Amino acid sequence: MIRNPILPGFNADPSICRVGEDYYIATSTFEWYPGVQIHHSRDLVNWRLVARPLNRAGLLDMRGNPDSCGIWAPCLSHADGRFWLVYTDVKRLDGAFKDAHNYITTCTTIDGDWSDRIYVNSSGFDPSLFHDDDGRKYFMNMQWNHRGEGTGGNPKHASFDGILLQEWSAARGLFGPVRNVYAGSPRGLSEAPHIFKRKGWYYMTVAEGGTGYDHAVTMARSRDIWGPYETQPDGHLLCAADAPDHPIQRTGHGQIVETHWGETYHTFLMGRPLPGRFCPMGRETGIERCVWGDDDWLYLQAGGRLARLEVPSPTDAMPAPETASRDVFDGSRLPDAFQWLRTPEPSRIFALGDGALSLFGRESIGSWFEQALVARRQEHFQYRAETRVEFAPEAYQQAAGLTTYYNRSKFHALMVTHEPGQGRVLSIMSCLGDWPEGALSFALAAPVALGAGPVELAVEVDHASQQFFWRQGGDWQAIGPALDASLISDEGGRGEHASFTGAFVGMVAFDVTGQGLPARFSHFNYIPKASKAAR
Numbered sequence: 001m002i003r004n005p006i007l008p009g010f011n012a013d014p015s016i017c018r019v020g021e022d023y024y025i026a027t028s029t030f031e032w033y034p035g036v037q038i039h040h041s042r043d044l045v046n047w048r049l050v051a052r053p054l055n056r057a058g059l060l061d062m063r064g065n066p067d068s069c070g071i072w073a074p075c076l077s078h079a080d081g082r083f084w085l086v087y088t089d090v091k092r093l094d095g096a097f098k099d100a101h102n103y104i105t106t107c108t109t110i111d112g113d114w115s116d117r118i119y120v121n122s123s124g125f126d127p128s129l130f131h132d133d134d135g136r137k138y139f140m141n142m143q144w145n146h147r148g149e150g151t152g153g154n155p156k157h158a159s160f161d162g163i164l165l166q167e168w169s170a171a172r173g174l175f176g177p178v179r180n181v182y183a184g185s186p187r188g189l190s191e192a193p194h195i196f197k198r199k200g201w202y203y204m205t206v207a208e209g210g211t212g213y214d215h216a217v218t219m220a221r222s223r224d225i226w227g228p229y230e231t232q233p234d235g236h237l238l239c240a241a242d243a244p245d246h247p248i249q250r251t252g253h254g255q256i257v258e259t260h261w262g263e264t265y266h267t268f269l270m271g272r273p274l275p276g277r278f279c280p281m282g283r284e285t286g287i288e289r290c291v292w293g294d295d296d297w298l299y300l301q302a303g304g305r306l307a308r309l310e311v312p313s314p315t316d317a318m319p320a321p322e323t324a325s326r327d328v329f330d331g332s333r334l335p336d337a338f339q340w341l342r343t344p345e346p347s348r349i350f351a352l353g354d355g356a357l358s359l360f361g362r363e364s365i366g367s368w369f370e371q372a373l374v375a376r377r378q379e380h381f382q383y384r385a386e387t388r389v390e391f392a393p394e395a396y397q398q399a400a401g402l403t404t405y406y407n408r409s410k411f412h413a414l415m416v417t418h419e420p421g422q423g424r425v426l427s428i429m430s431c432l433g434d435w436p437e438g439a440l441s442f443a444l445a446a447p448v449a450l451g452a453g454p455v456e457l458a459v460e461v462d463h464a465s466q467q468f469f470w471r472q473g474g475d476w477q478a479i480g481p482a483l484d485a486s487l488i489s490d491e492g493g494r495g496e497h498a499s500f501t502g503a504f505v506g507m508v509a510f511d512v513t514g515q516g517l518p519a520r521f522s523h524f525n526y527i528p529k530a531s532k533a534a535r
Contacts, residue, residue: 286307
């Protein structure tokens with residue numbers, strides 16, 4: 001069986017691509033750098049991260065992008081002997097406008113050096129590229145309407161003003177007429193178009209209902225790529241809005257793939273809410289097996305519209321067992337699990353060498369520009385993370401430590417810092433998602449004094465609760481009260497429609513004096529509950 005999610009932790013907006021017997025899924029990374037995650041599989045059961053292609057300034061620079069902006073909804077395809085990646089860099093979230101710029105990059109190998117980006121347009125987000133069997137290429141994206149209620153083509157939500165289609169070529173760029181070919185179903189908020197061609201039909205799948213609990217996959221089809229498109233009579237291929245107790249929620253935004261075994265699957269983003277309806281892992285990637293009906297519409301193999309936790313696999317492959325990870329920073333590159341925020345100049349915020357990861361304290365933990373934070377996704381409801389830091393602050397404006405982090409308004413951090421008259425201390429600082437944005441809360445009645453030398457820090461997360469720990473040569477001891485881990489989720493703070501990533505845990509440093517004081521981290525352990533201890 002295939003176990004959903006196939007990509008646990010924050011892996012949203014899956015675009016699937018088959019090349020022979022190899023399968024690739026590209027997912028959104030928003031403000032995390034490098035941009036776009038691409039996983040590979042040969043059995044649809046086990047997936048391995050193989051590339052983050054947007055890894056230099058010629059492809060992506062997100063300094064200044066607000067939280068949950070950046071890379072939205074990539075589309076991965078293969079044609080003409082190369083991979084094609086279409087992506088959006090969103091520069092604004094709040095207000096009437098989006099400022100979403102769409103680009104294309106290509107590469108002959110999935111893990112090679114991708115070409116500098118080619119600008120396409122900025123009329124809306126969630127772009128995709130369809131390669132027709134006559135060699136022509138078509139570019140699609142949703143159209144963003146800033147004019148307000150009553151001005152759009154779909155009355156449900158005026159801002160999502162239909163799906164635009166235009167022909168494109170590498171030599172000419174966009175050319176010919178641009179047409180609004182699909183207004184969407186009555187559910188509204190139509191986005192994320194993908195076209196799949198079968199038996200002379202052009203099938204368009206779109207995500208609808210917003211990316212929260214009303215999310216859905218909607219299908220439409222036409223004999224002509226330019227339309228008109230008719231919506232599937234049954235409404236939606238996937239939707240959990242009418243089943244609030246189902247373990248998989250928020251299903252939508254995916255893509256069809258026909259396997260080399262002759263079966264059909266559809267990827268989708270999903271959430272696994274805990275009691276109280278919060279999703280710490282954010283929007284994850286799932287997959288469902290589908291069948292084509294006698295009416296040439298696509299349906300879930302099991303019937304209905306609800307995705308399953310276990311799905312029949314095309315092979316007899318078994319899911320790989322979960323194990324703990326211990327990352328020691330003794331190489332020249334970051335371990336694959338880790339990313340940082342926004343900047344294409346990582347040498348400004350961290351370096352590897354002498355058996356440590358050195359973070360150079362830059363701007364605050366709330367910065368949108370240059371923040372020294374290196375972290376990995378939370379992938380389990382229960383886990384423990386551990387690290388060791390060497391840090392010699394001389395002012396309270398300098399701090400480094402361990403954080404559970406969603407964005408600049410939603411985090412907890414156990415920090416080594418300095419207090420006048422006390423010297424080096426431990427402090428817990430949190431941002432609880434409240435307005436005004438960025439206000440800090442301090443969980444300790446008074447900072448805890450430290451001795452000289454390295455400090456080990458840890459956190460245990462158990463569903464909606466988390467606890468920090470520390471030690472210096474002795475036994476681990478708890479510090480501070482149990483904290484609210486539900487804050488570190490899509491639904492925390494401003495809620496699911498302003499929060500598109502997921503929970504991270506990692507290492508952070510800041511030095512708002514401007515001196516760039518370094519903090520050295522020797523290792524990072526991530527231990528899922530009930531897995532083998534890290535060695």
